[in-house]
Amino acid sequence: MDQGTRLDQSTRLDQLRGSGRAKRHNARTIAALTGNPGCNRRAVLDAAGIDKQRLAERVGHPGSFGQSRFALSRGNAFEAMLKADDCALLREVLAADAGLGYQDLGADTLSDRHEQTVKVLADARSALIDHPLLTLDVAGQTVYLEPDLIAYAHHGRLQVVEIKSFAIVDGQADSAKVSAAAVQAAVYVLALRDLMERLGQDPSTVSHEVVLVCPADFSFHPTAVVLDVRKQLSTLRRQLSRLAAVTGLIDALPAGLTFDLALEPEELVAALAHVEARYAPECLSACELSVYCRNEAAGSTAALGRTVREALGGIDSVGEVLDLAEGRREPTEDQAEAAAMLQAALRLRSEALSLVPEARS
Ligand code: SF4
Structure with missing residues (x-):
């Protein structure tokens, strides 16, 4: 990265952070970067040194973080x-x-x-x-x-x-x-x-x-x-090399976008919506924004964890999963295999429940 590009990026990161001081990383926060490598939201917030704990508090979803x-x-x-x-x-x-x-x-x-x-x-x-x-x-x-x-x-x-x-x-x-x-x-x-x-x-x-x-x-x-x-x-x-190369992610954000903690909570929520998150249950132990992102991802298959997301590739919401399992919705070509698996799982579940006396009554 040449000097000019580095300066531009640093100005843009300052703008994203707004009036607050840059939050310094430590070994724990660097270690946490490995927890959910695919999340663009955290890559941008961390690169800009935004205090995610305070951001979570400002948007009304504080988490309990750190040691007791x-x-x-x-x-x-x-x-x-x-x-x-x-x-x-x-x-x-x-x-x-x-x-x-x-x-x-x-x-x-x-x-x-x-x-x-x-x-x-x-x-x-x-x-x-x-x-x-x-x-x-x-x-x-x-x-x-x-x-x-x-x-x-x-x-x-x-x-x-x-x-x-x-x-x-x-x-x-x-x-x-x-x-x-x-x-x-x-x-x-x-x-x-x-x-x-x-x-x-x-x-x-x-x-x-x-x-x-x-x-x-x-x-x-x-x-x-x-x-x-x-x-x-x-x-x-x-x-770390991904974090150093956030230029592409930052360039794609709307001009003037900022996560300045002095903004109103609704404005911060709107700003967060511009950066794609990739919530997974592991976030709960690795990222200060996890309660906010979990709430945002509610009803999506991704919120149920990587195994579910991978098994149900191409089916984004829990509602869609239920519709496909119960045959209320025609699967697309990509969804056909997952839909057949869901229908079989539902059949097995119904058969198992029919054998349990309390479940029948
Ligand atoms: S909690 Fe949100 S911002 Fe943090 S890693 Fe997970 S999805 Fe990304």
């Missing part, structure tokens, strides 16, 4: 316990080399911390690096990222260490939480590889295996597991 206060304080207490005495307990869990140094980069300002992180990594000294600060370019914005720790050890390999307070019980943990942690850690791996490249070092020294440290069973005692985040890395790369 209890989860936050449990998380902080767990992390403080692991990091006490220069990470003594964490070293035990990581089975880290006794000679492994410890460097706390908890400097005052973000830029100081980032500078120190770059210096330590450039020096390639074996250490547990606490409070590192990385950067990543997201749609032309520099985003600061704060991994819990970076372990620079194990034969010159760099490894991201992520501390989470959800429990691993009998070797099993909540799969949604583990996969969210894996995507978040992949964001740090990506940023770390970018940095190594800028330092003229081999990015592959940053391991695609990250260490997740969580409380074990029902205690507060820590345990560590290794996660391979290669799949998450390629999804993230795809999403």
Whole structure:
């Protein structure tokens, strides 16, 4: 993208955002970009740095987002316990080399911390690096990222260490939480590889295996597991390049369109209607606008999830599904296969219900 195009795009994004300050991304919001990759609405809103949580509130559909206060304080207490005495307990869990140094980069300002992180990594000294600060370019914005720790050890390999307070019980943990942690850690791996490249070092020294440290069973005692985040890395790369290429989407929007949070709610609703959404149930855990989009998508087959949408390709509304299943509507050529399947499903359901005495009465 040349300088002129970049400036034009940045002016257009400022216009879309209006008077509010651009909302900065963090590892969680970048990770959330992988949740619903096909949604144009989120791509545009995120590229413009619009505060989606406030937008959802303005249009009357706030969601409950973020961690509860209890989860936050449990998380902080767990992390403080692991990091006490220069990470003594964490070293035990990581089975880290006794000679492994410890460097706390908890400097005052973000830029100081980032500078120190770059210096330590450039020096390639074996250490547990606490409070590192990385950067990543997201749609032309520099985003600061704060991994819990970076372990620079194990034969010159760099490894991201992520501390989470959800429990691993009998070797099993909540799969949604583990996969969210894996995507978040992949964001740090990506940023770390970018940095190594800028330092003229081999990015592959940053391991695609990250260490997740969580409380074990029902205690507060820590345990560590290794996660391979290669799949998450390629999804993230795809999403970030898509976000950087929102020019096409933005060019297609009406001139003067804005999501300025100072507008009246009806005006914001009208503005949202100009950008296509792709609601899926997964949005509920990944996007601040989910309650609004779910409400908007009510009655559509897409709102029932990807499996239903794919199985019923070409049939957009639940009303149409019922009409086709009950034979009140002639299917088009494209719908014939799905209609036959729906009619068979309805027949089976009716047969099954006819065998249940309460359903007959
Ligand atoms: S909640 Fe809405 S804006 Fe967010 S990803 Fe889903 S469809 Fe897109």
